[in-house]
Amino acid sequence: MQIRFAGVGGQGVVLAGVILGEAAAIEGLKVLQTQDYSSASRGGHSIADVIISDGEIYDLMVTNADVLVALHQLGYETAKSKLKPEGLLIIDTDLVKPDREFVGAPFTRIAEETTGLALTVNMVALGYLIAKTGVVKPESVEEAIRRRVPRGTEEINIKAFRKGLEVGRE
Numbered sequence: 204m205q206i207r208f209a210g211v212g213g214q215g216v217v218l219a220g221v222i223l224g225e226a227a228a229i230e231g232l233k234v235l236q237t238q239d240y241s242s243a244s245r246g247g248h249s250i251a252d253v254i255i256s257d258g259e260i261y262d263l264m265v266t267n268a269d270v271l272v273a274l275h276q277l278g279y280e281t282a283k284s285k286l287k288p289e290g291l292l293i294i295d296t297d298l299v300k301p302d303r304e305f306v307g308a309p310f311t312r313i314a315e316e317t318t319g320l321a322l323t324v325n326m327v328a329l330g331y332l333i334a335k336t337g338v339v340k341p342e343s344v345e346e347a348i349r350r351r352v353p354r355g356t357e358e359i360n361i362k363a364f365r366k367g368l369e370v371g372r373e
Contacts, residue, residue, distance in 0.1 A: 204338055207268040207285055208251040208328075209278030212240060215325030216274065218351065220251025223329060225347035226339040227255040235260050248281045255338060270336060272328050273299045274310060293332060295324070306335065308370050314363055323363035330367020341368055 206223065210216040217238045224236035233256045240249040252265040271286040272293045273279035279299045286292060294307035308331060314323040326348070333341055345361055352360045 204255050204270070204336070205262070205265045205268045206253045206255070206270045206272070206332070206336075206338070207265045207282050208253075208272045208274070208325075209282035210249050210274030211277050212247050212249050213322075214249065214274045214278075215322060216240075216249040216278070217251045219272075219325040219329045220253050222344060222347045222351050223253045223332075223339070224255075225351060226343035227253070229343045229346055230339055232257055232339075233260050235263070237264050248277050250278065250282055270332065272332055273301070274324060274328060276300065291335065293328065293335065295328070307331070310367070313366060313370060317366045318359050318363050320359065320363075323360060326360045326363035327367035327370070330364040330369075331371035332367075334368045334371025341365075 208216045208219050220236050224234045227234045235254040238251045254260050265285055268286045268290055270291045271282055274295045275298050292301060292305040294301055294305045295310040296307045297309040297312055310327045311321050311324045314327045315321050333344055348360050349357050
């Protein structure tokens with residue numbers, strides 16, 4: 204499965220990709236994770252690609268995304284051409300106005316309401332992605348969160364992830 208996260212700097216897109224890749228590795232799957240971002244640390248585009256397979260991976264980056272998670276309009280515009288026509292588009296419905304079918308929720312608003320921090324938008328979106336695709340087990344993602352987020356923020360990030368799972372299952 205080829206998954207692309209797209210947003211702007213400061214939304215945690217790269218961290219979401221790293222955590223998803225680590226969760227897949229925890230499950231013994233083969234993973235390739237790459238990222239691309241503009242030189243602006245905040246406000247420029249940010250993209251994280253994750254390819255997950257039980258067999259060999261031959262692509263070096265996402266070429267035909269099965270899933271695009273767009274957290275900002277700039278990220279969507281930058282990444283939409285890589286999404287398969289039949290691919291799943293997941294968006295932050297407050298920040299992205301797509302030109303095709305989609306699913307999604309107001310991830311940033313949910314993050315703020317759940318944790319008090321818009322910075323946890325990436326974990327809310329990751330939970331939603333897992334609920335919609337089942338690409339890896341939620342327990343694997345929670346283990347990857349514990350390993351990868353800054354020390355002391357594990358529980359708030361897991362709380363945001365679980366909220367995204369809940370919204371995605373509704």
